[in-house]
Amino acid sequence: MNPLEELTESFSRLPGIGKKSAARIAQHILQNDRNQALVLARQISEIHERIKKCSVCGGYTENDPCPICSDALRDKSLLCVVEQPQDIQIIESFHEYTGFYHVLGGVIAPLEGIGPDKLSFPGLLKKVQSGEVKEVIIATNPTVEGDTTALYTQRLLSPLGIRVSRLASGLPVGGDLEYADKLTLSRSFRGRTTF
DSSP, rough: OOOHHHHHHHHHHHHHHOOOHHHHHHHHHHHSSSHHHHHHHHHHHHHHOOEETTTTTOOOEEESSSSSHHHHTOTTEEEESSSHHHHHHHTTTTTHHHHHHEEOOOOGGGGGTTTTTGGHHHHHHHHTTTTTOOEEEEOOSSSSHHHHHHHHHHHHHHGGGGGGEEBBBTTTTTTTGOOOOOOHHHHHTOOOOEE
C-alpha cells in the first residue's frame, strides 16, 4: 500500500467519511500547498494536548473549567444532560439554552456492556443535590439506548423532587443530535415535556 492509499484508508476510518470521500480528501491534500498539509498535521498532532474535558461538565475545552461553566450569567437552575461532549456545541449553536450541562459520556447499552456504572451518574447526582438545580433537561438521542438512558435518569432524579424534562418530539427516532437542523432542535427544546 502506497502512502496515498494509507492516508485514504486512515480518512475512511473517520465517522461519516466513506472510501470515495476519503480518497478526495487525500487527493486534495496532495494537490494543494505543502504548508496547508503541515498545518493540518500539526493541528491533529496537538489536539490531545490542547483540548481536554472540563472537570465540571465533561465538555471539550482548552481552559478548565470551560467558558460555559465559568459564566456567572448562565442560569444555575437549569441543567442539560447530554450523551457526548460534542452535543454541547450543537445545542449552543442555536443560542436558546442558557443553563449548564452535564455529559454522561455515553448511553446505557447492555449489549455493548455499558451499564449506568460506566457513565457519570454520580457527578450528575452531586450537581442536582447541591440545591441550585430546579430542572434537569434530558437531551439524549432519540434511540433505544437514548430512551433507556433518559428513563433511567428520570427514575434516578425523581425522588429528589426536581422537574425532569426531555426534549420534545421533532427529532427523528434513530437520529443523532449531531445531524439535526437548528430549527428542529430549537423547537424540540421549547416543546420539551416532563416525564
